[in-house]
Amino acid sequence: MIVCLLALALLPFIADKFTVQLVTKMMIMAIFAMSLDLLVGYTGLVSLGHAAFFGISGYILALLTPQYQAANFWVSLPLAVAGAGVLALAIGCLVLRVTGVYFIMVTLAFAQMLHYLFHDTRIAGGSDGMYIYLRPDAGIFGLRPFDLEKFGDFYFVVFALFIAVFLFLRVVLRSLFGQVISGVHVNEGRMRSLGFPTFRYKLASFVLSGMLAGIAGYLSAVQFGVVNPDMLGWHLSGSVLMMVILGGMGSLVGPILGAFAMMLLELGFQSLTKHWQLPMGLAIVLVALLLPRGLVGLASLRSRSKEAVDA
Amino acid sequence: MPEPIMETRELTRYFGGLAAVHGVSVACNVGELHAVIGPNGAGKSTLINLLSGDLPSSSGSVHLRGHNVTGLRSDRISRRGVGRSYQKTNVFLPFTVFDNCRLAAQSRLPSSMRFFKPAAAYRAVSSAAVRALTMAGLEGREGAIVASLSHGEQRQVEIAMTLATSPVVLLLDEPLAGMGAEESARMVDLLRKLTKDHAILLVEHDMDAVFAVADRLTVMVNGQVLESGSPAQIRASRAVQEAYLGVDDV
Numbered sequence: 001m002i003v004c005l006l007a008l009a010l011l012p013f014i015a016d017k018f019t020v021q022l023v024t025k026m027m028i029m030a031i032f033a034m035s036l037d038l039l040v041g042y043t044g045l046v047s048l049g050h051a052a053f054f055g056i057s058g059y060i061l062a063l064l065t066p067q068y069q070a071a072n073f074w075v076s077l078p079l080a081v082a083g084a085g086v087l088a089l090a091i092g093c094l095v096l097r098v099t100g101v102y103f104i105m106v107t108l109a110f111a112q113m114l115h116y117l118f119h120d121t122r123i124a125g126g127s128d129g130m131y132i133y134l135r136p137d138a139g140i141f142g143l144r145p146f147d148l149e150k151f152g153d154f155y156f157v158v159f160a161l162f163i164a165v166f167l168f169l170r171v172v173l174r175s176l177f178g179q180v181i182s183g184v185h186v187n188e189g190r191m192r193s194l195g196f197p198t199f200r201y202k203l204a205s206f207v208l209s210g211m212l213a214g215i216a217g218y219l220s221a222v223q224f225g226v227v228n229p230d231m232l233g234w235h236l237s238g239s240v241l242m243m244v245i246l247g248g249m250g251s252l253v254g255p256i257l258g259a260f261a262m263m264l265l266e267l268g269f270q271s272l273t274k275h276w277q278l279p280m281g282l283a284i285v286l287v288a289l290l291l292p293r294g295l296v297g298l299a300s301l302r303s304r305s306k307e308a309v310d311a
Numbered sequence: 312m313p314e315p316i317m318e319t320r321e322l323t324r325y326f327g328g329l330a331a332v333h334g335v336s337v338a339c340n341v342g343e344l345h346a347v348i349g350p351n352g353a354g355k356s357t358l359i360n361l362l363s364g365d366l367p368s369s370s371g372s373v374h375l376r377g378h379n380v381t382g383l384r385s386d387r388i389s390r391r392g393v394g395r396s397y398q399k400t401n402v403f404l405p406f407t408v409f410d411n412c413r414l415a416a417q418s419r420l421p422s423s424m425r426f427f428k429p430a431a432a433y434r435a436v437s438s439a440a441v442r443a444l445t446m447a448g449l450e451g452r453e454g455a456i457v458a459s460l461s462h463g464e465q466r467q468v469e470i471a472m473t474l475a476t477s478p479v480v481l482l483l484d485e486p487l488a489g490m491g492a493e494e495s496a497r498m499v500d501l502l503r504k505l506t507k508d509h510a511i512l513l514v515e516h517d518m519d520a521v522f523a524v525a526d527r528l529t530v531m532v533n534g535q536v537l538e539s540g541s542p543a544q545i546r547a548s549r550a551v552q553e554a555y556l557g558v559d560d561v
Contacts, residue, residue, distance in 0.1 A: 194414065
């Protein structure tokens with residue numbers, strides 16, 4: 001793991017621009033996947049509408065950015081994340097009243113409502129989306145610690161946030177709150193009879209997860225300089241859910257592996273064939289069949305076979 | 312006689328057209344073990360579910376320390392000092408024995424909306440968990456994953472979790488079910504010990520155990536109270552003999 005981190009930290013000094021930008025995108029998706037795993041893997045709530053929070057945050061940045069000026073990074077990021085949180089609070093209050101398959105359907109429905117709101121009205125360019133011509137300016141108190149227009153600087157900002165989100169979730173999962181959501185995941189009824197008002201904790205998890213998705217959405221909007229309704233669509237919600245499942249639910253490394261693996265696979269198959277989605281689908285089916293715990297299952301598989309050899 | 316800490320008045324619950332519990336009034340006092348017996352389907356478990364808030368009642372009321380708590384959800388009832396155990400083991404199977412109890416003890420903190428301090432750093436919670444699992448006879452098994460325990464030990468975890476919430480009223484739904492003779496004897500001892508400073512409502516099929524620990528007995532048949540009184544009175548009751556206890560002798 002330390003090797004991976006070191007490689008990520010040194011990458012901009014050794015790799016070309018294309019690779020650096022690709023890895024930037026991967027880390028953004030890894031943040032997104034980690035945020036969903038808090039919900040799916042740890043709280044036991046399978047959402048198929050997580051792109052809503054990713055997208056709304058990007059849209060907030062686009063709407064905050066004046067046409068020929070840059071928005072301020074230190075203002076726009078917190079606002080975008082808070083906006084995603086408020087949206088998650090509103091949607092969460094409604095969708096958390098149902099469970100199981102209904103929860104999946106209702107989260108999907110809300111995300112699609114939002115998708116069509118941006119698609120079919122003239123808010124932020126309708127179906128064409130909206131450009132962000134200038135990346136946010138990182139100026140604060142007359143200082144400018146980094147310049148997001150430089151791809152190397154942007155890489156390190158994403159890298160720092162990626163690490164921060166990972167560490168934040170690690171701490172949260174060990175806290176009292178983390179224990180409660182794991183309990184809810186395993187046996188919600190018993191949590192209630194132990195005296196935990198479970199709705200509140202599920203809602204907090206939903207909001208937290210939405211806000212972290214907002215960080216990813218903001219960064220994605222910065223990277224591509226454009227937002228469009230697809231950022232809120234079910235296609236993206238499905239992709240990120242697949243990353244979580246592919247990598248392994250209920251671990252923090254899992255979604256990261258899932259995000260990296262899925263984007264590498266996508267790239268690999270795209271270079272081979274125009275119909276890259278077919279082998280992609282097969283690859284995911286194979287992982288699901290052979291590694292029910294996802295790619296993180298590989299590590300424990302290896303240690304188990306090692307134990308077998310030692311014994 | 313002092314006011315009972317928890318009581319029901321004319322409590323009724325319908326499942327469709329069936330009155331699973333019909334017009335039941337029972338009371339629990341601290342220092343007393345009140346056992347509810349009756350044949351299968353008499354409504355004993357439903358009664359516990361109504362008292363704990365797991366099920367809403369159709370009519371009638373539940374009172375706790377003089378307050379009407381009818382219709383409060385199970386988490387609110389629990390926070391007011393009512394702990395329950397389930398007939399069918401209802402625990403956190405993938406967690407360790409200690410984590411099960413720790414989670415139960417954690418429920419007594421005013422709030423668990425704490426995101427940063429590690430749960431393991433809450434000393435009082437951990438020691439409450441250890442106290443509860445020791446009382447239930449699980450010392451030395453703290454680190455075991457509950458799913459890997461024997462059925463009897465899982466029943467002990469069930470009890471330990473209930474105790475870890477430091478309740479005043481205990482609603483125990485067949486705590487002896489599936490326990491071996493030795494485990495049962497230990498549980499009976501524990502029940503006696505707990506009776507001193509708890510109000511216990513016990514639903515149990517093991518008649519020897521019931522008559523050994525109960526201070527008061529209520530016999531339910533078809534959702535209704537057939538008879539209620541001291542163990543001696545119940546043993547002598549003709550109605551009970553005919554409806555229930557006599558069945559074994561025939």
